[in-house]
Amino acid sequence: MGKTFAEKVLGKATGNEVSAGQIVTVEPHFCMSHDNAAPISKIFRDIGVNKVWDSSKLVFILDHAIPAPTDKHAQNHKVIREFVKDQGIEHFYDIMSNGGVCHQVMCEKGYALPGLVMVGSDSHTCTYGAFGAFSTGIGRTEMAATWATGKIWFKVPDSMKISVNGTFSRGVSAKDLILRIMGDIQSDGADYMSVEFHGKAIADMSLGSRMTLCNLGIEMGAKNAVCPPDDKVLNFIKDKAKSDKWESIWADEDACYEKALEYDLANIEPGVAKPHTVDNYSPVTEVKGTSIDQAFIGTCTNGRLQDLEEAAKVLSGKRVAVRTIVIPASWEIYRKAMSKGVIDILLDAGCVLANPGCGPCMGNHEGILAPGETCISTANRNFKGRMGNKESFIYLASPATVAASALKGEIADPREVLV
Amino acid sequence: MGSSIIKGRAWVFGDDVDTDLIYHNKYLAVTDPAEMPQYAFEYYPGKENFAREVQNGDVVVAGTNFGCGSSREHAVYCLKEGGIPVVLAESFSRIYYRNAVNNGYPVLVAPGISSKFKDGDEIEVNLDTGEITNLKSGEKIHGDAVTDLEKEIMAHGGLLQYIKAHAGKE
Numbered sequence: 001m002g003k004t005f006a007e008k009v010l011g012k013a014t015g016n017e018v019s020a021g022q023i024v025t026v027e028p029h030f031c032m033s034h035d036n037a038a039p040i041s042k043i044f045r046d047i048g049v050n051k052v053w054d055s056s057k058l059v060f061i062l063d064h065a066i067p068a069p070t071d072k073h074a075q076n077h078k079v080i081r082e083f084v085k086d087q088g089i090e091h092f093y094d095i096m097s098n099g100g101v102c103h104q105v106m107c108e109k110g111y112a113l114p115g116l117v118m119v120g121s122d123s124h125t126c127t128y129g130a131f132g133a134f135s136t137g138i139g140r141t142e143m144a145a146t147w148a149t150g151k152i153w154f155k156v157p158d159s160m161k162i163s164v165n166g167t168f169s170r171g172v173s174a175k176d177l178i179l180r181i182m183g184d185i186q187s188d189g190a191d192y193m194s195v196e197f198h199g200k201a202i203a204d205m206s207l208g209s210r211m212t213l214c215n216l217g218i219e220m221g222a223k224n225a226v227c228p229p230d231d232k233v234l235n236f237i238k239d240k241a242k243s244d245k246w247e248s249i250w251a252d253e254d255a256c257y258e259k260a261l262e263y264d265l266a267n268i269e270p271g272v273a274k275p276h277t278v279d280n281y282s283p284v285t286e287v288k289g290t291s292i293d294q295a296f297i298g299t300c301t302n303g304r305l306q307d308l309e310e311a312a313k314v315l316s317g318k319r320v321a322v323r324t325i326v327i328p329a330s331w332e333i334y335r336k337a338m339s340k341g342v343i344d345i346l347l348d349a350g351c352v353l354a355n356p357g358c359g360p361c362m363g364n365h366e367g368i369l370a371p372g373e374t375c376i377s378t379a380n381r382n383f384k385g386r387m388g389n390k391e392s393f394i395y396l397a398s399p400a401t402v403a404a405s406a407l408k409g410e411i412a413d414p415r416e417v418l419v
Numbered sequence: 420m421g422s423s424i425i426k427g428r429a430w431v432f433g434d435d436v437d438t439d440l441i442y443h444n445k446y447l448a449v450t451d452p453a454e455m456p457q458y459a460f461e462y463y464p465g466k467e468n469f470a471r472e473v474q475n476g477d478v479v480v481a482g483t484n485f486g487c488g489s490s491r492e493h494a495v496y497c498l499k500e501g502g503i504p505v506v507l508a509e510s511f512s513r514i515y516y517r518n519a520v521n522n523g524y525p526v527l528v529a530p531g532i533s534s535k536f537k538d539g540d541e542i543e544v545n546l547d548t549g550e551i552t553n554l555k556s557g558e559k560i561h562g563d564a565v566t567d568l569e570k571e572i573m574a575h576g577g578l579l580q581y582i583k584a585h586a587g588k589e
Contacts, residue, residue, distance in 0.1 A: 023568050039450040047579055065448075072448035123490040123514055139492045139518035145578045153568060187435055188484035192513050221484065223513055277435055362444040362489075383439040383488060385462045390443075 002252025004159040005226050006194035009134040009249050013117050020256075022156045029245055030057055030111050031146055032120035034102045035064040038076035040121060041083040043144035052087050053150030059091040059111055060084060061102035066095045066357045069365040091242070100330025100356035103127040103300040107211060108332055110240030114229035115247040119143070119152060124300050124380065126217040130210035131237065132229030132248065134194075137218060157194040157223045158258035159251070164201040166265035171415040173310065174209035175302055175378065175398035177263065178216040179271045183281020185261070191221035193258060196251055201265050202227050207236055208304040215301045216380055219278040270414055272376070273396040276384040284401055284413050293373040295324040295406035296387075297351075297399055299361045302378035303329030305336050307399040312342045314403035314417050315349035321409030324351040325367045327359040351406075363388030376405045423546040425504045426554075427476035429536040430469065432460075434482035438489040438515070442497045455493050456501030475502035478542050482508065482533040486515025492522070499524045505544050507532050507551060507562055520569045523577030527551070527562030535560060 003011065004020070011018045013026040033040055037060045044052070052058060060080060068074035077095075084092045091111075093099040098109075103124055106112050114132030119125065121143040128135035138152070146152045162181065182189075195217050202210065210227045217225025229248045237246070270284040297303070297311050308328060326346050328334040334356055337343050343353065360367030361379045368388035369375055375387055375394050382394035397405070400414035407417060440463045442455065449455060460469035479498060485508035486494055495518045498506060505525040509532060519526040525546055532551065536542065541554035549563045575581040 023566060042450065043579070047583070070448065076448060076450070121490060123488065137490045137514055139490050139495075139514060139521060141492060141521040141578055142517065145521070145582050149582055155566060187487055188510065188512070191484065191510065218514075219487075221487065221512055277437075279435075362447070364444070364447075381437075381439075381488060383437045384464075385439050385443055385445075388445065390462045 001256055002254035004194060004255040004257070005196050005249065005251040006134060006157050006159055006224070008251070009115055009117060010154060010156050012115065012247070012249065018156050020156050020158045023153055024156060025151050025153045026117050027150050028057065028119045028146065028152055029116040029243055030059055030118045031143060032059045032061065032102060032106055032118065032122070032125060033143060034061055034122060035073070035076055036121050036140060037083065038079040040140045040143050041079060043140055044147050047144060047148045049148040052147040055088045056090060058089050058147065059106065060089060061093040061099060061105050062095055063100065063102045063357045065364040097331045100332070101300045101303060101358060103215065104303065104329035107131060108330060110237055110242045113237055113241055113243060113246035114233060115249040116243065116245060119146060123218045124215055126222060126225045127211050127215040127300060129214040129217065129224055129226035130207055131233050132226060134224050134226065136224045157192055159194045159196055159255070160190050160259040160261070161196050161198055161257045163199040163262045164197060164265065165199045166201055167204070168265050168268070171270055171400050171418050172268055173398045173400065174205060174212040176271045177265065177268050178213050179273050179281055179396065180268055181263070182216065182220055182273065182279045185220055187219060187277060187279040188221045190217070193222050195220065195222045195225040197225070197227045203230060206306060207232055208306045211304070212301055219380060270398060270401050272401065272411065273382055275382055275393040275395065278382060278396065284397070284411065287411050288413050290411040291374065292322055292376050292405055292410060294322060294367065294369060294375040295320070295402050296360060296367055296375055296377040296379065297324070297402050298327030298329060298359055299379040300329060301380040302399050303327060303333065305333050307378065308337045308342050308346070310399040311403035312345040314400055314414055315351070315407065316345050318349055318407055320350040320406040322406055324406040325354060325360065326351045327354045328356050330356050360387050362386060376402050376411060378402050425476065425478065425544040425546065427478050427504070427542060428474065429478055429480045429538065429540045429542045430466065430473065431533065431536050431538050432463065432466070432479065432481040435484045435487055436463070436481050437487050438491050438494045441486065441494040442491060447491060447493065449493070452496035452500045455497035459497040459501055470501070473501060473503065476504060478544065479503055479506040480532055480536045481506065483510045485511050487512040490514045492518050495519050495522050495524055505546065507544065509533055520572050521578035523573055523575070523580065525573065529560055529562030531560055532562070
């Protein structure tokens with residue numbers, strides 16, 4: 001019987017052969033924290049250890065509320081800077097033009113690498129699976145303990161295999177696929193599992209699209225989500241890799257899966273997750289015409305260059321009907337979008353841009369909703385009150401659907417706008 | 420873990436109670452756990468008064484996938500610090516469950532529980548045996564922690580106490 005990806009990576013990390021269900025203790029290759037490094041540093045101090053186990057393994061990236069919108073946030077940032085100095089942490093991305101949303105920065109700067117075991121004090125840490133890493137989100141106490149000991153325990157997860165074939169139709173993208181999958185298996189459909197994406201369509205997808213798929217892994221309850229580390233990944237990480245410990249690892253052909261699903265992209269259409277749960281799926285055709293007050297394009301789910309380009313294709317030469325907030329996921333993306341003229345297209349269409357970061361995604365700033373308002377967003381969560389007000393409504397969709405909706409002031413089918 | 424027999428009233432929640440419903444992101448910049456209980460379930464429809472009305476010893480009962488969403492530990496602290504001795508659910512999201520265990524906070528997976536209790540029912544939970552009793556109807560069901568390691572971490576009172584107890588032993 002062959003091994004799954006999770007069994008092979010965790011086996012390698014422990015130096016033993018392991019199987020699903022076993023408890024293992026491993027040393028993570030990288031530990032990522034964002035603004036919550038501040039409270040974690042307090043918990044760390046309480047443990048009574050002076051120095052973190054290996055300062056070169058910690059990566060801090062400010063993104064949740066930057067630049068600080070309140071004095072409390074500013075104080076947290078200050079605590080982090082002091083901790084960074086005290087502990088000699090070299091991988092620190094402050095509020096500067098090399099930063100952005102933590103998961104984007106982790107991927108574009110070469111931390112997310114095949115075969116690594118990575119943890120982050122953020123649930124969307126599962127995004128790094130797009131590069132073949134085993135990565136998962138953990139809480140603050142656990143992160144503080146990992147800084148102190150260099151060790152973390154895992155139950156080797158059962159695995160789910162999602163095979164995807166075919167090609168996307170016009171106006172359809174990876175977000176539509178993953179929204180549909182979440183609708184099918186529901187928000188706990190992959191609880192505790194390692195989700196592996198297989199198939200020709202995954203091989204054809206850009207790394208950005210794979211990041212969108214893996215990013216939403218947590219919204220199905222998964223421990224991690226992962227795509228094969230193919231040549232696209234290897235070419236990308238060349239000259240960028242921040243660790244030499246990586247190794248291409250993938251599941252055996254005859255691995256044992258708890259669940260297996262198959263999708264043909266020919267059957268995927270533009271879709272949305274309706275308020276207030278991520279698995280409340282509808283094809284866009286069933287909700288089009290729903291009035292909106294705000295559109296938001298950005299986040300670790302869909303704030304990449306390809307996403308901005310997809311939106312620009314829809315918005316080019318036209319004018320949005322509602323306020324449309326665009327936040328590139330990193331400054332690197334922002335610059336590329338500028339040099340390619342994408343930013344101009346978006347500004348000409350009436351969009352406003354904010355600095356790379358999480359923005360209004362979890363209701364911190366830069367686009368909070370008023371009571372009764374509706375936003376269509378490229379983000380990953382539409383929980384009640386997620387964007388700051390509990391009487392507001394959030395629809396999740398692809399960049400093309402969000403852009404098409406922005407043009408009409410109501411939820412719209414991008415296939416009717418794209419020519 | 421203190422007294423292993425808990426008696427209180429049940430507060431019953433549905434499936435997929437996400438971390439924004441338990442502890443809204445508006446209060447994420449709060450770092451002192453003692454300040455967190457006042458915000459518990461503020462966004463949960465029909466349970467907005469939870470923080471004001473809950474009494475020490477009351478128990479949270481929920482459906483499947485409790486704590487889905489964010490990794491925020493506030494969602495554990497706001498209940499633990501608020502005097503809720505245990506959360507009982509059909510199932511938990513992975514990160515919530517782990518955060519609870521790491522804080523020595525009892526959470527029991529109790530299949531079938533959400534149909535056995537209504538708001539306000541008197542409930543008794545034996546944390547040693549996992550036996551859960553509806554004192555109003557007399558019905559009993561069983562809840563349990565998942566792995567031996569998790570039980571051991573809980574027995575130490577949480578992950579920090581566990582690693583302190585094991586420091587230098589390996």
